[in-house]
Amino acid sequence: MTSTKENILIVDDNYDMLALLQRHLKNFNYHTYKASSVHEALEVLKFTPIDLLITDLNMPEINGIELLRYAEEHYPTMPKLVISGMPSIDNAVNAIKSGALDYLTKPFTSSELYNAIQTSLEKTRNIVKTTPSDIIASEHNYAGIVGKSEQFKKLVELINRVKNNKVNVLIEGESGTGKELIAKAIHSKGNRHKMPFISVNCGGIPESLMESELFGYIKGAFTGANESRLGLFQAAAGGTIFLDEIGTAPVSVQTRLLRVLQEKEITRIGAVHSEKLDVRIISATNSNLYQMVLNGTFREDLYYRINVVNIKTTPLRERREDILPLVENFLQKYGNEYGKPDIKIDTKVLEILLRYNWPGNIRELENIIQRMIIMSDERITIENIPDELKYHIPDPNTIFKSLKEYEKDHILKILAAVDNNKSKAAKILQIDRKTLNQKIS
Structure with missing residues (x-):
């Protein structure tokens, strides 16, 4: 069984099923991307050209049907294949109505999976795909990072230097300056771009769950561990794991991270034997990690391990040359999204945007542009500018x-x-x- 190395995205909240599917697809000679939720799948689709989507139906928060409907409208030429452990006529009908080309019931054989993939791919194999970088054609756009300032040029140069190395990278900067986008650019432009990119918000995982989420566990390791489960590090195997807000990681997790970095291996909670691990680690923080080291709240040895290459993001107020390219980018992106592809913006509005200090950085600018597009008709005028951006007489x-x-x-x-x-x-x-x-x- 051979293929032409198509990219296949598999989506399932069961890590063991993801691992099983990945083994099958590797044997079939496909490139695979894994996602354990619809949100993760959308991130992959946003930055990666995918030839086939394979998704489970029953997942928490957002189910597979919703993912199919989204993919059908945003990626209409991409074939979709459904796998389900809870087969029903209604599920099958809904899946087909939502754009699925085939429906597989768990458990299935390797041959059944292969035949379903071949059938799905055959219908769209000759369609020319559009890669994400082609969607917004701009000389000021590098893997989704937009700008034309000297700081932008130096950042691109630095990304190009580290993209093909496994070196640990620490990205430091204020909130809203695009730290995750930089991490994704390092991954997508490098030689690991065919492998998974897993983003972890260290501040968003409860401390009691953080170790099990990152490193996985075996059945019976603790109360409620009714089955073995891979952690996010294993899910990123061969690719990149992005540890956002690393400064919020508790000391116990810092200690285990240090071991992963030193030994290049990981031990699941409750396991006796360790597993070798090949993964690139990119960390990010909006805190002063060095000061945290001096205060004793962050391990010094871990700090120097993750900080082999340091990238400091520049706040938007210090690179105002990038504001207009960013505005142009967001106008095109959200103009299309909100059904206003030809929307214009007044010069006076641009002057105000250039004058404003942007404490929330690029994220704030993006939100403001979205709001103004929604609140305007064919042209964004000064009436559409939020009050907080306008000039105020001092109290x-x-x-x-x-x-x-x-x-x-x-x-x-x-x-x-x-x-x-x-x-x-x-x-x-x-x-x-x-x-x-x-x-x-």
């Missing part, structure tokens, strides 16, 4: 003045209140008229 109460200036303001207010009657003003101010005249003059 007098926030302006610091000298005591003499405060005294002058107070005397003028009293004189105005008494219709410039100096005798009344002097009485209210509790000074004599001669002193008041001196102050006025």
Whole structure:
């Protein structure tokens, strides 16, 4: 059984099933991408050309039918194959209506899987695919990172230097500066781009679950471990794992991460034997990790392990040359998404966008552009600009003045209140008229 190395995305919330499917597909000589949820699958589809989608139906939060419907509208030429452990006529009908070309019931044989894949691919094998980088053609776009500043050019140069190395990378910078996008660019432009990219938000996983999520566990390792499960590190095998907000990782997890980096192997919770691991680790933080090391809240040895190559992102307020290319990019992206592909923007609006300081960085700019497109018709005008971006007269109460200036303001207010009657003003101010005249003059 051979193939022409098509890219196949498999989606299932059961890690053991993902591993089984990956083994089959590897034997068939396909490139495989794995996702354990619909959200993960959408991230893969966004940045990777996929030739075939294989998805389970019953998954938590968002099910496979929803994924099929999304893929049918956004990737209409991509064939879709459904596998399900809970077969029913309704499920099969819904799957076919949602765009699936075939429906496999678990358990299935290797031959059944291969034949279903071949049948699905055959219908679209001769269609020319559009890669993600072709969607937005721009000389200022590098793997989804947009800009034209010197900082942008230096960032691209640095990514090109590390993309084909397994070196550990630490990306530091403020929230909203595109740290995850940089990590994805390193992965997608490098020689591991055919392998998985797994993004982990360390701050979003409860501390009690973090070790089991990252490193996996075996059946019976703890109460509730009714079956063995692979961790996110194993899911990223051969590819890249992105540890976002690494500074939030508890000390126990830091210790295990250090062992992974040192020994190039991983031990599932409850397991006796370790497993060799080939994975590139990219970490990111908006905290000052070095200061955390000095404070004793982050392991010094781990810090130097993950920080072999350091990439510091530049806040948007310090690279204003990138604002206009970013605006153009977001106008095209969300103009198409919201049914306004020819939307224009007034020069005055651009001036305000260039003037604003962008404390939320690129993420804030993206949100603002989305909002303005929604709130406008064919043209974005100054009326569509959110109030917080417009110029504001400073609050007098926030302006610091000298005591003499405060005294002058107070005397003028009293004189105005008494219709410039100096005798009344002097009485209210509790000074004599001669002193008041001196102050006025």
